[in-house]
Amino acid sequence: MRAFVAVVEEGGLSAAARRLHVSQSALSQTVRSLERQLGVRLLVRDHTGARPTEAGRTLLDEARTLLARHDAMIATITGLPDEHAGSLCIGVPLEFPVDLLPPVLAELSAAHPQVTVNVRHSPSTAQLAELLAGELHVALVRDRPTDPRLDSVLAVEEAMGVILPAACAEEVAEAGDVPPTHPFSGASPRPPEPAGIRLHRLAGMSWVGFPRSDAPAWYDQVTATLRTHGITAVKLASGEDHPVTPEVKLAAVGTGRAFALASPGWARPLPEGLAWHPLIGAPLVRRTWAVWRAESRSRELAALIAALDITAV
Structure with missing residues (x-):
């Protein structure tokens, strides 16, 4: 509601973003979230800026009253002025x-x-x-x-996938095939299985891991899951006491038959010759x-x- 009030008072998203010290895209997302929660359109945006709709004008008065009451209540309870934080x-x-x-x-x-x-x-x-x-x-x-x-x-929560050389991926990746249905079972056809890689198909390759000292419980979970799928080789690309940066991880994967874990939200482009694939069944979920x-x-x-x-x- 503070974001909405700022947009109306400033007459536009860019000025309101400067006032609130946030990016314009983040502020726009906040206002859209409020509109979704209320189920009404609050602002009309055009080349001249932003102005409230009828619902927005109704909310503006209510929001100002509510925010003023909220701030007064917090100041009374904590005994701290607003500028204390x-x-x-x-x-x-x-x-x-x-x-x-x-x-x-x-x-x-x-x-x-x-x-x-x-x-x-x-x-x-x-x-x-x-x-x-x-x-x-x-x-x-x-x-x-x-x-x-x-x-x-x-x-x-992130269901982990793997980054590995594209040539290796061609050997082990599975297409999204439709599982067979027994002709006398009477069951409806099952949907296609997701394309990706089954973890046990990576047996014989090395995992490009991170130092156990970074996150001991997560490291133990990863190595235990890998062992149950026949993967025992661990390749520490930067030594026991140094973090494995994305650049180091990708370089280590590119040197041979090795793979690294990465989430679907991996944000950087992969070098030529490397590929990302999901793990079928989500055997590793990073929290x-x-x-x-x-x-x-x-x-x-x-x-x-x-x-x-x-x-x-």
């Missing part, structure tokens, strides 16, 4: 989905425009140490912590958890966590 620092692992944080941060900025957000990349284990040391407010990690001093919610200190009472942090919690959707 400072910054939030978020830890992010490598290969985090690029489309997740922008709308989350836009929602946070619309509700708490005075808050600044800093993002830093580091392994899961390092993030948890920084969180407990007070250097981070939120850690986005692959392993869900069991420390009672920390709370967590599930933020991302990312949003973690924070259980003692925290920050309303800005609570808003950020609520936006990250996929189980609340």
